[in-house]
Amino acid sequence: MAGRKVITTQVAIVGGGPAGLMLSHLLAKEGIDSTVIELRSRQEISETVRAGILEHGTVNLLVDSGVSDRVLRDGDRHDGIELRFNGESHRIDFQDLVGESVWLYPQTDVFMDLAARREADGGDVRYSATDTSIHGIHGGSPTVWFTDADGTDYELRADFIAGADGSRSHCRMQIPEADRKWYFHEYPFAWFGILAEAPRSSEELIYANSANGFALISQRTETVQRMYFQCDPGEDVNNWDDERIWEAFRSRVNGNGFELKEGPVIDKTVLKFRSFVHTPMRHGKLFLAGDAAHTVPPTGAKGLNLAIQDVRVLFEGLDSFYKTGSTRLLDVYSDRALDRVWKAQHFSYWMTSMLHTPAEADDFSRARQLGELNSVVSSRHGRAYLAEAYTGWPAGR
Ligand code: DHB
Secondary structure (H helix, E strand, C coil): CCEEEEECCEEEECCCCHHHHHHHHHHHHHCCCCCECCCCCCHHHCCCCCCCHHHHHHHHHHHHHHCHHHHHHHHHHEEEEEEEEECEEEEHHHHHHHHHCEECCCHHHHEEEHHHHHHHHHEECCCCCCCEEECCCCCCCCEEEEEECCCCCCEEEECCCEECCCCCHHHHCCHHHCCEEEEEEEHHHHHHEEECCCCCHHHHHHCCCCCCCEECCCCCCCCCCEEEEEEECCCCCCCCHHHHHHHHHHHCCEEEECCCCCCCEEEEEEEEEEEEECCCEEEEEEECCCHHHHEEECCCCCHHHHHHHHEEEEEEEHHHHHCCCCCCHHHHHHHHHHHHHHHHHHHHHHHHHHHCCCCCCHHHHHHHHHHHHHHHHHHHHHHHHHHHHCCCCCCCC
Protein backbone atom coordinates (compact mmCIF):
# COMPACT_ATOMS: atom_id res chain seq x y z
CA MET A 1 0.00 0.00 0.00
CA ALA A 2 1.29 3.46 -0.85
CA GLY A 3 2.00 5.57 2.24
CA ARG A 4 -0.57 7.78 3.82
CA LYS A 5 -0.58 11.38 2.79
CA VAL A 6 0.33 13.42 5.88
CA ILE A 7 -1.57 16.62 6.62
CA THR A 8 -1.49 18.72 9.77
CA THR A 9 -3.91 20.90 11.66
CA GLN A 10 -4.26 22.25 15.19
CA VAL A 11 -7.51 20.51 16.18
CA ALA A 12 -8.71 17.33 14.46
CA ILE A 13 -12.46 17.06 14.83
CA VAL A 14 -13.98 13.61 14.39
CA GLY A 15 -17.65 14.04 13.53
CA GLY A 16 -19.22 16.68 11.29
CA GLY A 17 -22.64 16.96 12.91
CA PRO A 18 -23.73 20.17 14.59
CA ALA A 19 -21.24 19.79 17.49
CA GLY A 20 -18.18 19.17 15.30
CA LEU A 21 -19.05 21.90 12.81
CA MET A 22 -19.82 24.41 15.57
CA LEU A 23 -16.45 23.75 17.19
CA SER A 24 -14.69 24.14 13.85
CA HIS A 25 -16.56 27.40 13.21
CA LEU A 26 -15.78 28.92 16.63
CA LEU A 27 -12.10 27.96 16.33
CA ALA A 28 -11.86 29.42 12.82
CA LYS A 29 -13.20 32.75 14.05
CA GLU A 30 -10.19 32.92 16.40
CA GLY A 31 -7.73 31.87 13.71
CA ILE A 32 -7.35 28.30 15.03
CA ASP A 33 -7.08 25.69 12.31
CA SER A 34 -9.16 22.50 12.31
CA THR A 35 -10.06 19.64 10.01
CA VAL A 36 -13.40 17.86 10.37
CA ILE A 37 -13.75 14.18 9.41
CA GLU A 38 -17.29 12.82 8.90
CA LEU A 39 -18.38 9.37 7.76
CA ARG A 40 -21.79 10.40 6.41
CA SER A 41 -22.37 12.48 3.31
CA ARG A 42 -23.55 16.07 3.72
CA GLN A 43 -26.81 15.12 2.04
CA GLU A 44 -27.44 12.18 4.36
CA ILE A 45 -27.10 14.37 7.46
CA SER A 46 -29.34 17.02 5.86
CA GLU A 47 -32.08 14.43 5.38
CA THR A 48 -32.11 12.98 8.90
CA VAL A 49 -35.19 13.97 10.89
CA ARG A 50 -34.12 15.17 14.35
CA ALA A 51 -35.54 17.10 17.30
CA GLY A 52 -36.52 20.71 17.01
CA ILE A 53 -36.14 22.73 20.20
CA LEU A 54 -33.23 25.14 20.76
CA GLU A 55 -32.54 26.77 24.13
CA HIS A 56 -32.03 30.54 24.09
CA GLY A 57 -28.30 30.01 24.79
CA THR A 58 -27.95 27.78 21.73
CA VAL A 59 -29.76 30.33 19.56
CA ASN A 60 -27.58 33.16 20.88
CA LEU A 61 -24.41 31.24 20.08
CA LEU A 62 -25.60 30.56 16.51
CA VAL A 63 -26.59 34.16 15.91
CA ASP A 64 -23.77 35.92 17.82
CA SER A 65 -21.03 33.81 16.23
CA GLY A 66 -22.45 34.65 12.81
CA VAL A 67 -23.54 31.16 11.76
CA SER A 68 -26.90 32.42 10.57
CA ASP A 69 -29.84 34.49 11.68
CA ARG A 70 -32.16 32.11 9.84
CA VAL A 71 -33.20 30.67 13.21
CA LEU A 72 -34.66 34.08 14.11
CA ARG A 73 -36.34 34.52 10.71
CA ASP A 74 -37.54 30.99 9.97
CA GLY A 75 -37.69 29.52 13.48
CA ASP A 76 -40.63 30.04 15.81
CA ARG A 77 -40.07 31.56 19.24
CA HIS A 78 -41.99 29.66 21.88
CA ASP A 79 -42.70 31.42 25.15
CA GLY A 80 -44.26 28.40 26.84
CA ILE A 81 -45.42 24.80 26.62
CA GLU A 82 -48.55 23.01 27.74
CA LEU A 83 -48.59 20.09 30.12
CA ARG A 84 -51.79 18.14 29.51
CA PHE A 85 -53.14 15.51 31.91
CA ASN A 86 -56.55 14.42 33.18
CA GLY A 87 -58.03 15.99 30.03
CA GLU A 88 -56.83 19.51 30.92
CA SER A 89 -53.99 21.67 29.65
CA HIS A 90 -51.78 23.72 31.96
CA ARG A 91 -49.52 26.35 30.45
CA ILE A 92 -45.94 26.77 31.62
CA ASP A 93 -45.29 30.44 30.77
CA PHE A 94 -41.51 30.68 30.27
CA GLN A 95 -41.44 34.44 29.83
CA ASP A 96 -43.43 35.13 32.97
CA LEU A 97 -41.55 32.54 35.04
CA VAL A 98 -37.93 32.97 33.98
CA GLY A 99 -37.93 35.67 31.28
CA GLU A 100 -36.65 33.30 28.58
CA SER A 101 -37.89 31.47 25.47
CA VAL A 102 -36.92 28.55 23.26
CA TRP A 103 -36.98 28.33 19.46
CA LEU A 104 -38.54 25.64 17.36
CA TYR A 105 -35.89 25.18 14.68
CA PRO A 106 -35.00 21.64 13.61
CA GLN A 107 -31.52 20.34 14.27
CA THR A 108 -31.26 19.49 10.57
CA ASP A 109 -31.50 23.21 9.78
CA VAL A 110 -28.81 23.95 12.38
CA PHE A 111 -26.59 21.47 10.57
CA MET A 112 -27.33 23.02 7.17
CA ASP A 113 -26.58 26.53 8.45
CA LEU A 114 -23.29 25.41 9.98
CA ALA A 115 -22.28 23.41 6.90
CA ALA A 116 -23.02 26.38 4.63
CA ARG A 117 -21.05 28.75 6.86
CA ARG A 118 -18.03 26.42 7.07
CA GLU A 119 -18.11 26.05 3.30
CA ALA A 120 -18.35 29.81 2.74
CA ASP A 121 -15.40 30.35 5.11
CA GLY A 122 -13.26 27.72 3.34
CA GLY A 123 -13.36 25.31 6.28
CA ASP A 124 -11.80 21.86 5.82
CA VAL A 125 -14.70 19.42 6.24
CA ARG A 126 -14.25 15.90 4.81
CA TYR A 127 -17.69 14.34 4.43
CA SER A 128 -18.12 10.72 3.25
CA ALA A 129 -14.81 9.63 4.82
CA THR A 130 -14.19 5.93 5.48
CA ASP A 131 -11.86 3.84 7.64
CA THR A 132 -11.47 6.51 10.30
CA SER A 133 -9.35 5.66 13.33
CA ILE A 134 -7.58 7.71 15.99
CA HIS A 135 -4.08 7.08 17.37
CA GLY A 136 -1.64 8.51 19.88
CA ILE A 137 -4.16 10.08 22.23
CA HIS A 138 -2.18 8.98 25.31
CA GLY A 139 1.11 10.45 24.13
CA GLY A 140 2.16 13.73 22.62
CA SER A 141 1.13 13.47 18.99
CA PRO A 142 -2.42 12.39 18.21
CA THR A 143 -3.35 11.47 14.65
CA VAL A 144 -6.51 10.59 12.77
CA TRP A 145 -6.29 8.12 9.91
CA PHE A 146 -9.00 8.27 7.31
CA THR A 147 -9.74 7.69 3.67
CA ASP A 148 -11.42 10.58 1.92
CA ALA A 149 -14.35 10.43 -0.51
CA ASP A 150 -11.91 10.05 -3.44
CA GLY A 151 -10.20 7.04 -1.87
CA THR A 152 -6.96 8.75 -0.77
CA ASP A 153 -5.52 7.57 2.57
CA TYR A 154 -4.54 10.32 5.01
CA GLU A 155 -2.75 10.70 8.30
CA LEU A 156 -4.02 13.87 9.93
CA ARG A 157 -1.65 15.16 12.62
CA ALA A 158 -3.00 17.51 15.26
CA ASP A 159 -2.33 18.99 18.71
CA PHE A 160 -5.69 17.72 19.98
CA ILE A 161 -8.57 15.52 18.85
CA ALA A 162 -12.18 16.47 19.50
CA GLY A 163 -14.42 13.37 19.46
CA ALA A 164 -17.81 14.63 18.35
CA ASP A 165 -18.70 11.41 16.56
CA GLY A 166 -22.11 10.70 18.02
CA SER A 167 -23.64 8.04 20.22
CA ARG A 168 -21.79 5.17 18.53
CA SER A 169 -18.51 7.05 18.97
CA HIS A 170 -15.33 5.38 17.72
CA CYS A 171 -13.30 7.94 19.70
CA ARG A 172 -14.92 6.98 22.99
CA MET A 173 -14.03 3.32 22.42
CA GLN A 174 -10.29 4.14 22.28
CA ILE A 175 -10.27 5.16 25.95
CA PRO A 176 -9.05 2.26 28.14
CA GLU A 177 -11.69 0.80 30.43
CA ALA A 178 -9.53 1.47 33.49
CA ASP A 179 -9.57 5.19 32.71
CA ARG A 180 -13.28 5.78 32.36
CA LYS A 181 -16.60 5.15 34.03
CA TRP A 182 -19.86 4.59 32.16
CA TYR A 183 -23.28 5.34 33.60
CA PHE A 184 -26.37 3.76 32.02
CA HIS A 185 -30.10 3.89 32.51
CA GLU A 186 -32.58 2.00 30.33
CA TYR A 187 -36.26 2.95 30.00
CA PRO A 188 -39.15 0.57 29.31
CA PHE A 189 -40.52 2.85 26.56
CA ALA A 190 -39.69 4.34 23.21
CA TRP A 191 -41.27 7.02 21.01
CA PHE A 192 -43.18 6.47 17.82
CA GLY A 193 -42.35 9.65 15.87
CA ILE A 194 -44.29 10.86 12.85
CA LEU A 195 -44.31 13.68 10.35
CA ALA A 196 -47.84 14.37 9.15
CA GLU A 197 -49.29 16.63 6.49
CA ALA A 198 -51.72 18.59 8.62
CA PRO A 199 -52.24 22.10 9.93
CA ARG A 200 -50.99 23.01 13.39
CA SER A 201 -53.16 21.68 16.21
CA SER A 202 -51.69 24.09 18.71
CA GLU A 203 -49.42 27.15 18.66
CA GLU A 204 -47.26 25.68 21.43
CA LEU A 205 -45.91 22.20 22.18
CA ILE A 206 -48.19 19.91 24.15
CA TYR A 207 -46.63 17.32 26.46
CA ALA A 208 -49.55 15.01 27.24
CA ASN A 209 -49.77 12.39 29.96
CA SER A 210 -52.67 9.94 29.93
CA ALA A 211 -53.58 6.51 31.22
CA ASN A 212 -52.93 5.30 27.65
CA GLY A 213 -49.41 6.73 27.62
CA PHE A 214 -47.49 9.87 26.70
CA ALA A 215 -47.83 11.96 23.54
CA LEU A 216 -45.97 15.05 22.34
CA ILE A 217 -47.51 17.44 19.84
CA SER A 218 -44.82 19.50 18.14
CA GLN A 219 -44.73 21.39 14.85
CA ARG A 220 -42.57 21.91 11.80
CA THR A 221 -44.30 24.19 9.28
CA GLU A 222 -47.77 25.49 8.46
CA THR A 223 -48.49 22.23 6.64
CA VAL A 224 -46.24 19.59 8.24
CA GLN A 225 -46.36 18.60 11.91
CA ARG A 226 -44.08 16.51 14.12
CA MET A 227 -45.64 14.34 16.81
CA TYR A 228 -44.64 11.43 19.02
CA PHE A 229 -46.44 8.89 21.15
CA GLN A 230 -45.06 6.49 23.72
CA CYS A 231 -44.67 2.95 22.42
CA ASP A 232 -42.95 -0.30 23.23
CA PRO A 233 -39.21 -0.31 22.38
CA GLY A 234 -39.78 -3.37 20.16
CA GLU A 235 -42.55 -1.73 18.11
CA ASP A 236 -42.43 -2.17 14.32
CA VAL A 237 -43.59 0.87 12.30
CA ASN A 238 -44.94 -1.44 9.60
CA ASN A 239 -47.68 -2.59 11.95
CA TRP A 240 -49.06 0.94 12.12
CA ASP A 241 -51.26 2.37 9.39
CA ASP A 242 -52.48 5.98 9.57
CA GLU A 243 -55.78 5.13 11.26
CA ARG A 244 -54.07 3.16 14.01
CA ILE A 245 -51.55 5.95 14.55
CA TRP A 246 -54.23 8.65 14.82
CA GLU A 247 -56.27 6.50 17.16
CA ALA A 248 -53.23 6.29 19.46
CA PHE A 249 -52.92 10.07 19.46
CA ARG A 250 -56.66 10.65 19.95
CA SER A 251 -56.79 8.37 22.99
CA ARG A 252 -53.94 10.29 24.63
CA VAL A 253 -54.58 13.91 23.70
CA ASN A 254 -58.17 14.59 22.58
CA GLY A 255 -60.91 15.52 24.98
CA ASN A 256 -62.68 18.40 26.72
CA GLY A 257 -63.05 20.32 23.48
CA PHE A 258 -59.54 19.68 22.17
CA GLU A 259 -59.15 17.74 18.93
CA LEU A 260 -55.93 17.08 17.00
CA LYS A 261 -55.89 18.02 13.32
CA GLU A 262 -55.09 14.87 11.37
CA GLY A 263 -53.63 14.20 7.94
CA PRO A 264 -51.51 11.76 5.93
CA VAL A 265 -48.48 10.38 7.81
CA ILE A 266 -45.39 10.95 5.65
CA ASP A 267 -42.66 9.61 7.93
CA LYS A 268 -42.66 7.17 10.85
CA THR A 269 -39.82 5.92 13.05
CA VAL A 270 -39.35 4.33 16.45
CA LEU A 271 -36.89 6.25 18.64
CA LYS A 272 -35.27 4.08 21.29
CA PHE A 273 -33.92 5.93 24.25
CA ARG A 274 -31.62 5.61 27.20
CA SER A 275 -29.48 7.70 29.48
CA PHE A 276 -25.72 7.33 29.14
CA VAL A 277 -22.74 9.28 30.46
CA HIS A 278 -19.05 8.63 29.85
CA THR A 279 -16.71 10.22 32.43
CA PRO A 280 -14.33 11.94 32.35
CA MET A 281 -14.95 13.63 29.00
CA ARG A 282 -11.22 13.96 28.39
CA HIS A 283 -8.50 11.38 27.95
CA GLY A 284 -5.01 12.74 27.21
CA LYS A 285 -5.27 14.72 24.00
CA LEU A 286 -8.80 13.51 23.25
CA PHE A 287 -11.84 15.56 24.27
CA LEU A 288 -15.31 14.06 23.85
CA ALA A 289 -18.28 16.32 23.08
CA GLY A 290 -22.01 15.80 22.56
CA ASP A 291 -23.56 12.37 22.02
CA ALA A 292 -20.09 10.77 21.97
CA ALA A 293 -19.99 11.36 25.73
CA HIS A 294 -23.65 11.31 26.72
CA THR A 295 -27.15 10.60 25.53
CA VAL A 296 -30.42 11.66 27.13
CA PRO A 297 -33.98 10.48 26.49
CA PRO A 298 -35.69 12.91 24.08
CA THR A 299 -38.29 14.26 26.52
CA GLY A 300 -37.32 17.92 26.88
CA ALA A 301 -35.11 18.04 23.77
CA LYS A 302 -31.79 18.46 25.55
CA GLY A 303 -29.50 16.42 23.24
CA LEU A 304 -28.37 19.05 20.74
CA ASN A 305 -28.40 21.82 23.33
CA LEU A 306 -26.01 19.84 25.54
CA ALA A 307 -23.73 19.12 22.60
CA ILE A 308 -23.53 22.82 21.75
CA GLN A 309 -22.83 23.64 25.39
CA ASP A 310 -19.94 21.11 25.47
CA VAL A 311 -18.53 22.72 22.37
CA ARG A 312 -18.73 26.19 23.86
CA VAL A 313 -16.80 25.05 26.93
CA LEU A 314 -14.25 23.09 24.88
CA PHE A 315 -13.77 26.05 22.57
CA GLU A 316 -13.00 28.29 25.57
CA GLY A 317 -10.33 25.81 26.70
CA LEU A 318 -8.69 25.52 23.28
CA ASP A 319 -8.85 29.24 22.61
CA SER A 320 -7.27 30.01 25.98
CA PHE A 321 -4.53 27.43 25.33
CA TYR A 322 -3.62 28.84 21.93
CA LYS A 323 -3.71 32.44 23.16
CA THR A 324 -1.89 32.05 26.49
CA GLY A 325 -0.28 28.60 26.55
CA SER A 326 -2.26 27.80 29.69
CA THR A 327 -3.99 24.42 29.92
CA ARG A 328 -6.08 25.48 32.91
CA LEU A 329 -9.41 25.66 31.07
CA LEU A 330 -8.69 22.46 29.13
CA ASP A 331 -7.95 20.74 32.43
CA VAL A 332 -11.36 21.68 33.81
CA TYR A 333 -13.25 20.99 30.55
CA SER A 334 -14.70 17.69 31.72
CA ASP A 335 -15.86 19.00 35.10
CA ARG A 336 -17.39 22.12 33.55
CA ALA A 337 -19.22 20.20 30.84
CA LEU A 338 -20.41 17.44 33.19
CA ASP A 339 -21.96 19.97 35.55
CA ARG A 340 -24.59 20.70 32.91
CA VAL A 341 -24.70 17.16 31.55
CA TRP A 342 -25.92 15.80 34.88
CA LYS A 343 -28.48 18.58 35.28
CA ALA A 344 -29.82 17.68 31.84
CA GLN A 345 -29.69 13.96 32.64
CA HIS A 346 -31.85 14.62 35.66
CA PHE A 347 -34.26 16.89 33.79
CA SER A 348 -34.72 14.45 30.90
CA TYR A 349 -35.19 11.54 33.32
CA TRP A 350 -37.65 13.55 35.40
CA MET A 351 -39.73 14.70 32.41
CA THR A 352 -39.71 11.14 31.05
CA SER A 353 -40.80 9.49 34.29
CA MET A 354 -43.35 12.18 35.12
CA LEU A 355 -45.06 12.01 31.72
CA HIS A 356 -44.83 8.38 30.54
CA THR A 357 -47.04 5.58 31.77
CA PRO A 358 -45.28 2.27 32.49
CA ALA A 359 -47.21 -0.67 31.04
CA GLU A 360 -47.41 -2.26 34.48
CA ALA A 361 -48.51 0.94 36.29
CA ASP A 362 -50.70 0.09 39.28
CA ASP A 363 -53.36 2.37 40.74
CA PHE A 364 -50.94 3.81 43.26
CA SER A 365 -48.27 4.77 40.71
CA ARG A 366 -50.87 6.32 38.38
CA ALA A 367 -52.42 8.41 41.18
CA ARG A 368 -48.96 9.38 42.48
CA GLN A 369 -47.98 10.53 38.99
CA LEU A 370 -51.01 12.80 38.79
CA GLY A 371 -50.06 14.13 42.23
CA GLU A 372 -46.60 14.94 40.89
CA LEU A 373 -47.97 16.70 37.81
CA ASN A 374 -50.41 18.67 39.97
CA SER A 375 -47.66 19.67 42.36
CA VAL A 376 -45.69 21.12 39.41
CA VAL A 377 -48.49 23.02 37.65
CA SER A 378 -50.21 24.34 40.78
CA SER A 379 -47.06 25.93 42.18
CA ARG A 380 -45.21 28.91 40.71
CA HIS A 381 -41.99 27.39 42.06
CA GLY A 382 -42.77 24.09 40.39
CA ARG A 383 -43.52 25.72 37.05
CA ALA A 384 -40.44 27.94 37.34
CA TYR A 385 -38.22 24.89 37.98
CA LEU A 386 -39.49 23.29 34.77
CA ALA A 387 -39.24 26.55 32.81
CA GLU A 388 -35.63 27.21 33.87
CA ALA A 389 -34.50 23.71 32.93
CA TYR A 390 -36.46 23.64 29.65
CA THR A 391 -35.22 27.00 28.40
CA GLY A 392 -31.66 26.22 29.55
CA TRP A 393 -29.67 26.98 32.66
CA PRO A 394 -27.30 29.94 32.58
CA ALA A 395 -23.81 29.10 31.22
CA GLY A 396 -21.96 27.06 33.87
CA ARG A 397 -18.83 27.58 35.93
C1 DHB B 1 -39.30 17.89 19.64
C2 DHB B 1 -38.62 16.81 20.16
C3 DHB B 1 -38.50 16.68 21.53
O1 DHB B 1 -37.82 15.64 22.06
C4 DHB B 1 -39.07 17.60 22.38
O2 DHB B 1 -38.97 17.42 23.72
C5 DHB B 1 -39.74 18.68 21.86
C6 DHB B 1 -39.86 18.81 20.48
C7 DHB B 1 -39.44 18.03 18.15
O3 DHB B 1 -38.90 17.19 17.43
O4 DHB B 1 -40.10 18.97 17.70
